[in-house]
Amino acid sequence: MLSSPPIQAKADTARNAATDEAALDPDAMRQPLPDAFYCVGRSDTLKAGSLRAVELNGEQIVLGRDKAGTLFAMRDRCPHRGMALSKGRFDGEAVTCPFHGWRFGTDGRCRDVPTLSSADAADFSRIVVQRFPIRESAGFVWVNPYLGGASGDVPVLPALGFEAAGSLVVELVVEASFDLTTLSLVDPGHVAFVHDSWWFRPSKELREKVKTFTPTPHGFTMSSHSTTTSSPVYKLLGGVPEVEIEFRLPGVRLERIEAGAKRVANYTFATPLTHNRTMLTNALYWNMPVLNLLKPLARPLMRQFLTQDQQVLQHAQAGLDRKPTMVLFGQSDLPSQWYFRLKREALQAAREARTFRNPLVQQELRWRS
Ligand code: FES
Ligand SMILES: [Fe+2]
Structure with a gap:
């Protein structure tokens, strides 16, 4: 199954939609953006000297952190007989394949083929495992699964603009395409119907909303004219918080809430695992230590919220x-x-090997939610 192709509704102000459509391979539009970093898990769970197998956009990848704390990501496949290198041993410098003991450095190069006799003059240094770019940001590990040539202009990784006193992370796998899952991050229409828990939406009424959307590098932000939300989550902060929601390619939603010196950020990342399975990662960060006490209470609520998305997305x-x-x-x-x-x-x-030009313009949108 491929994810659904977009339909350009008439309301879209796209001027060049027809030409754009013609120029691109429709298959490419159904895939997640190939050359971009995707969240592959929490940083703190990848300790020095450890390995972890992850799936990303159909690729099996082994992640690791060497003795010095440097991360690496390579194809989870031994070139010899295809064995998963993630099943092997890692001494903090090299990975030993559990099948015949070939050793690979974190640069992907073969370091040793222990079964070779001294009479065997084979040069194993040319055997390499494919590596992937890997980064750390906002407490997460990010991998770019793209194997084509460098295009350079990839979306910037989400960062946290303040010192967090605590955080809460929930990850959930959704049996749905990357596009369908990512659309839920920018879809205000589903909130009233899907996220109708008392603690998130005490009122069942739909109200008219007016929001200003502004283009940003690789995305857009949505800002409220005045925060009219009745959510008890916002009320916890006291006062009228400033709320800004940013969407950024490839599938990143960043909600930042500020009230005086208080900061809360709710970040959501979509990660394509396979063509019909997507990981949703939700991370809530705050800078008030007192909120750490609420963590045990907040975790099931966050899970409930994400499960609501998961259920509708799977049926859709x-x-x-x-x-x-x-x-x-x-x-x-x-x-x-x-x-x-x-x-x-x-x-x-x-x-076209050029820099990204955001096709959006600032716009005010109205809807009821
Ligand atoms: S499969 Fe890895 S060493 Fe043989
Ligand atoms: Fe949702």
């Missing part, structure tokens, strides 16, 4: 599997259309 995916089209309609679906326009521009920029 089943519908899209039967007929892979969507009708994107009305202003509350414009951010979803923008997602496809941003992705299309990123693909086109990479193809």
